[in-house]
Amino acid sequence: MDALRAQIVAQGFENTQKAIATKATQDAINAQAELAKFLTPTQTLQKAIDEANNRYAKAIYGVSDPALLAKYKQESELEIQKAEEDFDRATKTHEKKPRTSNAGANALAAFQNQVGGLTDRSLTVPGDTALTKYVQEIAQLTQDFDKTIAKGANVALTTDAYWKGAAAYAAEYEEAIKKANAADDAYKSQLDDQLQTRKRQIDLQVASIGMG
Amino acid sequence: MNSIYAEFDHQLAQLNKERDAGSISVDQYNKRLADLRQSEADTVTAVTNGFKATAAAQADSMNGFAAAIANFEDAQRNYAA
Numbered sequence: 474m475d476a477l478r479a480q481i482v483a484q485g486f487e488n489t490q491k492a493i494a495t496k497a498t499q500d501a502i503n504a505q506a507e508l509a510k511f512l513t514p515t516q517t518l519q520k521a522i523d524e525a526n527n528r529y530a531k532a533i534y535g536v537s538d539p540a541l542l543a544k545y546k547q548e549s550e551l552e553i554q555k556a557e558e559d560f561d562r563a564t565k566t567h568e569k570k571p572r573t574s575n576a577g578a579n580a581l582a583a584f585q586n587q588v589g590g591l592t593d594r595s596l597t598v599p600g601d602t603a604l605t606k607y608v609q610e611i612a613q614l615t616q617d618f619d620k621t622i623a624k625g626a627n628v629a630l631t632t633d634a635y636w637k638g639a640a641a642y643a644a645e646y647e648e649a650i651k652k653a654n655a656a657d658d659a660y661k662s663q664l665d666d667q668l669q670t671r672k673r674q675i676d677l678q679v680a681s682i683g684m685g
Numbered sequence: 686m687n688s689i690y691a692e693f694d695h696q697l698a699q700l701n702k703e704r705d706a707g708s709i710s711v712d713q714y715n716k717r718l719a720d721l722r723q724s725e726a727d728t729v730t731a732v733t734n735g736f737k738a739t740a741a742a743q744a745d746s747m748n749g750f751a752a753a754i755a756n757f758e759d760a761q762r763n764y765a766a
Contacts, residue, residue: 600704600711653713660717664724671728675735682742 514563514629521556525549563627603649610642689732693725 529549533542596612598604618635622628700721704714 600714602707602710604710653710656709657713657716657720661720664720668724668727668731672731675731675738679735679738679742682739682746 514560514627517563517629518556518560521559522553525552525556528552563629603646603653606649607642607646610645611639614638614642686729686732689725689728693721693728696721 526549529545532545532548536542536545596605596609598608614635617638618631621631621634697718700714700717703709704711709717
């Protein structure tokens, strides 16, 4: 079952790639990878605290002068306080000025180019309703991301939300594939039953002749 | 045999309807079409074999009947003699 699941996921991914590759640019794919590199504000805060604590531990190693110890402690506390202030700023849902000069903005610009180049027709995967739905949902999610950022929302938080949404849509698509496979299996099973019934009828007919 | 082909033609028409309505994907259509074609071929083979088995059974039955008649006639002749 795990192998089948892996196969389905791989097939779904492959289908998606095929569909998207003809419609999206490599820049957009790179932009998604760029966005994935972002740390959440919580992760950034934790990283800053860990680094401050490490620096403090190294600084006080072998130091016995109380004044020097107090100085290092104060520096470390200030560093952590600054990280916490950064966290507070980052977790505000709306900022007065949108960020325009960072990697997030570059990634966003690539997304905007991608979405801007799409048309309703290009978002249709002929003969595959489930994949079409998935591709359209992702495109819609991308547009929503774009609009949210344009309104000044925090890039890291919006990126988190984007990936959660993308994962949910991917799971939905995977579920659709599972259902389709189950329906195909049922179709095959019905054909097999039909054949077996006919074979039994033939056997009975032959046997009845033999019995006179 | 014609009824078998007609039956599978009907099933193929149903499958085409599902494809045209978009209720199944092209991949699903192709998979089901292959299954349907295979089932049709298997059914034709089963029915053909059935005809042969029926003919053989009927031949055995006729041979058995002819032998019984011959035995009966022999018995009648012996009795008369």
